[in-house]
Amino acid sequence: MLFDHYLLIKKNPNIVTTIETMKRATLIQPGEFEAHNHWYPKALNATIHPMINFFLNLQKERIITRYCHMHPTVNAEKLREILEYKSKYFLWAGADLLNVTSAGGKRQMVVIENNSCPSGQKSMPLVDDNKEQGSYRLMVERTFKPYLKNLRKKIKGGLAVVYDKNQMEASGYAKVIADVMNEPVYYVPFYKDDTDPPVEFRDGVMYVRYEGEFVPIRAAFRYLTQKPWNRLPLHSKTRILNPTIACLSGGRNKMVAAKAYDIFNAELQPHGLRINTPETIWDVSKNEVPLWVKKMGGHAVIKVPYSNAGQGVYTIVTEAELDRFMEMEFDYDLFIVQSLIGNSNWSSMTKSGKLYHVGTIPNQKNQTFVADIRMMVSATENGIKPLCTYARRSEKPLVDHISDSTDSWKMLGTNLSYKNHDGTWGSDTNRLVLMDRRDFNKLGIGLDDLIEAYIQTVLSMVAIDKMSKTLVNKQGKFRMRLFKSLNDDAGLIDEIMVN
Numbered sequence: 244m245l246f247d248h249y250l251l252i253k254k255n256p257n258i259v260t261t262i263e264t265m266k267r268a269t270l271i272q273p274g275e276f277e278a279h280n281h282w283y284p285k286a287l288n289a290t291i292h293p294m295i296n297f298f299l300n301l302q303k304e305r306i307i308t309r310y311c312h313m314h315p316t317v318n319a320e321k322l323r324e325i326l327e328y329k330s331k332y333f334l335w336a337g338a339d340l341l342n343v344t345s346a347g348g349k350r351q352m353v354v355i356e357n358n359s360c361p362s363g364q365k366s367m368p369l370v371d372d373n374k375e376q377g378s379y380r381l382m383v384e385r386t387f388k389p390y391l392k393n394l395r396k397k398i399k400g401g402l403a404v405v406y407d408k409n410q411m412e413a414s415g416y417a418k419v420i421a422d423v424m425n426e427p428v429y430y431v432p433f434y435k436d437d438t439d440p441p442v443e444f445r446d447g448v449m450y451v452r453y454e455g456e457f458v459p460i461r462a463a464f465r466y467l468t469q470k471p472w473n474r475l476p477l478h479s480k481t482r483i484l485n486p487t488i489a490c491l492s493g494g495r496n497k498m499v500a501a502k503a504y505d506i507f508n509a510e511l512q513p514h515g516l517r518i519n520t521p522e523t524i525w526d527v528s529k530n531e532v533p534l535w536v537k538k539m540g541g542h543a544v545i546k547v548p549y550s551n552a553g554q555g556v557y558t559i560v561t562e563a564e565l566d567r568f569m570e571m572e573f574d575y576d577l578f579i580v581q582s583l584i585g586n587s588n589w590s591s592m593t594k595s596g597k598l599y600h601v602g603t604i605p606n607q608k609n610q611t612f613v614a615d616i617r618m619m620v621s622a623t624e625n626g627i628k629p630l631c632t633y634a635r636r637s638e639k640p641l642v643d644h645i646s647d648s649t650d651s652w653k654m655l656g657t658n659l660s661y662k663n664h665d666g667t668w669g670s671d672t673n674r675l676v677l678m679d680r681r682d683f684n685k686l687g688i689g690l691d692d693l694i695e696a697y698i699q700t701v702l703s704m705v706a707i708d709k710m711s712k713t714l715v716n717k718q719g720k721f722r723m724r725l726f727k728s729l730n731d732d733a734g735l736i737d738e739i740m741v742n
Contacts, residue, residue: 337361
């Protein structure tokens, strides 16, 4: 097979720039996928739990019927409209949810954040043992491939996967894309602090460095988690999944996400639906933080709105933890303060009362751990559908009473990622909870909880996509003035690459 991007280079030698050194793309050919390279060892041979398998194969109408049966005030037509929503910008999402309860025993799934390039494939047991590419292929076939329809007529070039983290999954996507599209894929590192990156944009088209030359790219699957807006322009002729606008609108921006949820909740309210979130105070300057923490009873979560992977999140349960936060220096001016969900004896006071963690089933030492659930979904021609799911638990168990020396993050933080001193990333897989026959039961959740997690994920994804649409005018240009009115943080604004 002759590929358009090779022909383009041969016919137009002026479009490439020769660079003999520095990092460059790797070219992945069809047929290179090896399962052991793209799953955690503990997940590779795990057997999926029957309930997870049942949930992932549950038809939309059955989900709607069941959810409305359990929530009689929900409008079935509105729920159907949401599940069949056609995303324009935010096509692939992964929400982190907490299984919580109130003092009165009302349980719910609470959205902590939604991510625009979520991890999860490497932690997901196969639904079908005969399909060794699992939901990597499902994602590519039903979301990425349809996203590229008619693109070859507009832009000549190759396909690429660009990444700054999670090489196990990013390379898995690259190899599956090569198989599904039956053409080579450029696999390219693209770090935020690289002074001579192997990716650049010319007149809105992405080019990647391969064997000393820059090659044009018609479409890219991106796994950029660290400030993607400072490398990927808002206006790009190369089609990128997810585009940068989805990050700024909430997929990597907790500040705007909180506002997107609030706006969408106003639309949902008459239909009995709601995105469940902690009580959130946005646009908080650093010197205001202690006031809001005090208002919440001395327990709160402070977030740098533009960080991810567990970075920039500070749980506050003591004066000492608040003092440590106030001594730190940050690149940004504004923060989010949220109500803290802890134990029944020490959670934030909010307008709607206290929420606390359901947590895992007690272990043999009668210890209960905080756990969150990641629900990954993607846009398809028939609406938004679940892809995979997994869970993570905290390092230390919940305690009934806290002291001045309490390290609340070890009890409440669930993210597996950690940053090494050299800037590389690692993952604490000891705290990974698989959706397999052995681990799933420890979570203490059932089918209705999974359905609730899925619907909450979809609602938050739709809210962010709607915000993306609001921030783009009829001419397809980013509405910077409107964005500043929503998120007037000079540190962030200076980072955004518009063209």
